[in-house]
Amino acid sequence: MKRLGSQPDPDRRAPTMVDVAKLAEVSLATVSAVINDSAPVSADRKKRVLDAIRRVGYQTNAIARSLKTGSTKTIGLMIADITNPFFTAVIHSIQEVAYHHGYGVMLCCSDEDPEKERLHLRLMSDRMVDALIIATAGETPPLRALIDSRRKPVVLIDRLLDGVATDAVVIDNVAAARDAVRYLVSLGHRRIGLITGKSTLSTARERYQGYCQALAEAGIAIENALVGAARFGSADGYGAAMGLLSLAERPTAIFASNNLSGIGLMRGIKDSGLRCPADISVACFDDFEWADVFEPRLTTLVQPTRAIGAQAMAIVLEHLQDGGAQRSAARVVRMRAQLRIRDSCVMWPPPPGLST
Amino acid sequence: MKRLGSQPDPDRRAPTMVDVAKLAEVSLATVSAVINDSAPVSADRKKRVLDAIRRVGYQTNAIARSLKTGSTKTIGLMIADITNPFFTAVIHSIQEVAYHHGYGVMLCCSDEDPEKERLHLRLMSDRMVDALIIATAGETPPLRALIDSRRKPVVLIDRLLDGVATDAVVIDNVAAARDAVRYLVSLGHRRIGLITGKSTLSTARERYQGYCQALAEAGIAIENALVGAARFGSADGYGAAMGLLSLAERPTAIFASNNLSGIGLMRGIKDSGLRCPADISVACFDDFEWADVFEPRLTTLVQPTRAIGAQAMAIVLEHLQDGGAQRSAARVVRMRAQLRIRDSCVMWPPPPGLST
C-alpha cells in the first residue's frame, strides 16, 4: 500500500548541521563553531547561522557528538529496588543535580537480583555512559572487573563492597543501628528482636553489628532466636516477624533494619492480634512520608537521602572534570542517619496505670 | 607531573572491532557478521573471532552503532513526580519490559514543573531516544510540537492532553472517582469533601467530574466550599484539608483525589484533633504498601500500575517494530481502577452504641 502524500511526513530525516550550513551559506565548521562557541565567528555570520538553525528546526544530534567527543553526557544509575522510597529519594536527588550539569540519567533496576544487575551493567556500559552510580544487589565478577578496569568512574551508594577500590557514599550503619537499639534499651527493653537483610549486603551486616554493640554495652547477651533473617522485602519481613512474634518468650521490642521489612513487621504484629506499642515496641530503618500520619506514628532512622545523592553526583562530576587525572585513593564518605523518635516505642515494663 | 608507568592504566582506549579483527586475523566485516549474526561465517573463523573478542575484552560501542543504524535502543521516560509510589510502580514496570526487549530507559523527573519538563524533553530528544513515554506536568508548545512532528512515537501515561493526536494509556478517572464517592454516599454521607489537583491536569478534572456525577445521582447539590484545591502534593493537601476541616459545617467524609494529598489530609485530621474514621471518613486515590498496616487501614482506589506500564511499552514497541509505518489514529487505552474497601470509611450517622 502506498504512502499517502498528504499526511504529515512521519519519517523525514531530521535536519543536520549541513542543512543549516547550506541554508546559512556558510561552511560546516562555522556552524559547529557557533553551536559550541568554540571559535570566533563574525556577528553577521553568527546571526545567519542562528536564523538557519531556527528555520530548519535543527537539534543537536548528541549521538554523533558523543561518537566524536567520547562523552555521552549521561550517567548510569543502577538501583536495587526502585519500589523503596529511600532509593526513590536518592534517585530524585541524583537526577536533579545531574540535569543541572547537563547530564542525563539512564536508570536500571536490579530488583535485588545480582544476575539482573550484571545484565543491566552491560547494557549501560555498551551505551557508553560516562560514569556509574550503583546501589548494588551484591558483588558480581563483571562489576568488580568494571571497577578494576578503571575505565570510568564508579561510585557505590548505600552498599559497600569488600576490598573494592572505588569511591562510595554510605551512611554509618553501625552507629545508626546502635542508636536505635540503645534507645530501646534506655526504655527498659531487654528482649529486643532484629529483622536483618541478606548478609551479602554491607548494610545488613553493619546494622547487625550495631545491634550487637548496643546489646553488648548493656550487658545483654545476644540470642540467635531473636534475630530474624529477611531479605529487605516486605514479604520476608513479614515471615521473620511472625517467627519472632510466635516465640515462647516473645521480644518486647523489635528493630526492623530496613523500611520494607518494617512494613512486614507491622503487618505481622497486626495479624498476630498484638498492638504496637502497647504490646510491642517497634523502630525501623528509613523514614517515609507516611510514617507519622497513622497510628502509631513510627519511630524511624532517617537517612539523608538528598545529601547521599548529591554527594555521589559531586564525586562523579569531580572525576569527570579531572578528565581521568590520576585519581587519588578510593574514598568512602560516611553520613549519619538520625533517630526520629515518635510513638511506636514505649517504656518496658509499662508503667502502671497507663491506658492502652 | 608524569604519569607513573606502573599504575593500572586508567584511560587506555577501549578495544574496538578493528582490534578484534587484527587479533583474529580476519576482516572487520567478518567480526561484524559474527557479532550481529548478520551473515554466515565459517565455524573456524567464528571461533577465532569469539576468542579474540574475549581476549581483548571487546564490548559493543552502542553509540557508534546508533549513529549508523539510527536507533539508540533506549526509550525516554518523563515522570511528573518520582516521589509518588504510583509513578514509581509504573516506572518499574516500564523499565522491566523495556529491558526485556533490549531497550534502556532514560529517566527524567519534571517535578510537576512544565518548564523543567520542557528542558528535559530537549535533553532526551537530543540524545535520540527512540520513543518517549510521558506523564506530563502540563502541556507546553515544545511537547505539542514534538508530538505533531510525528518523528518518534510518544505515548502519554496517566495524564491526557486535550486535542493532541498521540497514543495514551490512562485510567477511567471519572468512573473511579464516582465509585469512591458512591460508596461514601451508600454509607449515608451527604456532606462529602473533595481534595482536587491542579485543573490543568486531566486526572484532576476527570476525578472532579466523577465526584460531581456521584453526588448528582444521589441528588446532592455540590457545594464549592466542599472542594479544596491542592496540587497533588502533600503540603497542599494538608492546606486544603485544614480548610475543609475548619468549615462551620464540616464534611463527614472526604475523598482525596491522589495519594499525596491523602497524606496531607490524614495529617490535617490528626492535627485538628479529629479521628478517622470515627469523626470523619476518608477514601483516597492510589494504593500503596503501607495503606493497610497502620490504623486506620485506608480505603483506596488501586490503579493497575503494572498494566499501565506494560501497555505503554507495548504500544511503543509496536510502533518501533512497524518501523514508522503509517500509524493508525491515536488510540487511548483506558483501564479501570478498583475500589479497595478497608477501614477508613464508616456509616454516617454512626449507628448508636458503636464504640470509637
Added chain:
DNA sequence: TTGTAGGCGTTATCAT
C-alpha cells in the same frame, strides 16, 4: 564465504 570502501553527524586540525 570474505574483504573493501563509503557514510552516519559531529568535532577538530589544519591551511587559507
Added chain:
DNA sequence: ATGATAACGCCTACAA
C-alpha cells in the same frame, strides 16, 4: 575569521 577534510566506531552494499 573561514573553510576543507580527516577522524570517531560501526554497519552494509558491493565486489572478489
